[in-house]
Amino acid sequence: MTSRYAQLLFTEEVRRQQRQHGSRTAYARMAAGPQHADRLGARETAFVSMVDSFFIASTSSTGWPYVQHRGGPAGFLQALDDSTLGFADFRGNRQYITTGNLDVDSRVSLLLIHYSSQARFKIAGRARYVTAEQCPDIAEKLRPRDYRAIVERFALITVEAYDWNCPQHIAPRYTPEEVRSAVESLEQRIALLEQENDELRQRLVDAAPTAPGSDDEGDDRCHIAR
Ligand SMILES: Cc1cc2nc3c(=O)[nH]c(=O)nc-3n(C[C@H](O)[C@H](O)[C@H](O)COP(=O)(O)O)c2cc1C
Incomplete structure (x- = not known):
């Protein structure tokens, strides 16, 4: 901490x-x-680029805490520099609870969990929303490519402090891509073993002595005379 x-x-x-x-x-x-405010280092920057979702907590004007999920392709949350995070905020159910909360209190708490490595990271910061018209360069950087979503605005978070948590009680879970890449090497190994198995079986067949009386010997006792 x-x-x-x-x-x-x-x-x-x-x-x-x-x-x-x-x-x-x-x-x-x-x-x-x-x-002074914490600075994001190489470890924090790399971790931020790995997650495909996180939770963002804000506070409503009535004092109620509010937490919501944000998701996208891995890397949609980016460290723009050592004190600023950014992400594209997609159109959702149009309740705009986080957006409205940030109008009165910019403080947010983020919880990032990377399940397969059982790592979690908490960030406290101040968030603001900008549009593509206001910040075209930032919008260009944060807008995910080849991802089906309507970007309504871009969130910029000035990091105030962060904390790495221990992996305790995080059940490891794997994304379809992680499963695919793990299975891929197994599939390649299985294919090699199957090929080797076929070759060995063929060699056994080739090396087997021909049984007396088998068709191969040309035994014509089984032939029916016509
Ligand atoms: C059609 C649609 C319906 C959604 N319905 C819900 C919902 O019922 N509850 C929810 O928490 N999120 C829902 N979502 C996801 C949220 O809209 C999305 O996470 C959004 O960013 C919420 O922001 P907010 O909670 O800060 O207003 C929905 C998204 C879409 C596209």
Whole structure:
């Protein structure tokens, strides 16, 4: 956990809970680091480009938290630089709950999970929406190619803090592409083994002594005289 993440999320109430449960001392040390926003490094940037979905939480003006899923082709969420994430926001059910929430409070929490590697990553940041007309270069970069969806707007998130979680309790799951690539090597191996098997079987047939009295010997005792 970065110190910035701890500073943002360890509120007075959270700290009280940590004291009650005996984890406060260790966590106090984490929060004691630098107070500037976290920067995305190579590991974070690579991870962001691997996920094909994530969850985004925002807060409504009534104080209710709201969480929604965002999905697309792997890489649709991109690190545009070391402090900015972006993604194309597709047309959906047109409830615009996240969009409306962001009009009053830009703070968001993202949860990225990569199931096959059992890795998860949390990000706290501030989001804003832009249109392709406002930011054509960003739109060009974020618009997924060959993907059937109507892009309504582009979301830009300024990262404030992040936290890597442990893999515990993430059941590994595999995308169809991951299954296909794993099965592909097995299929190639099976094809090779089948070919080898056919060749060995043929060699056995070729090497077998011909049984006396078989048709191959030209035994004509079974022939019916006409
Ligand atoms: C036709 C259609 C119907 C949808 N219905 C739902 C739905 O009932 N519930 C839901 O959570 N998402 C639904 N979705 C997905 C959401 O519309 C999509 O995730 C959208 O980004 C939600 O944003 P919001 O919840 O922030 O308003 C639907 C998408 C489409 C295209």
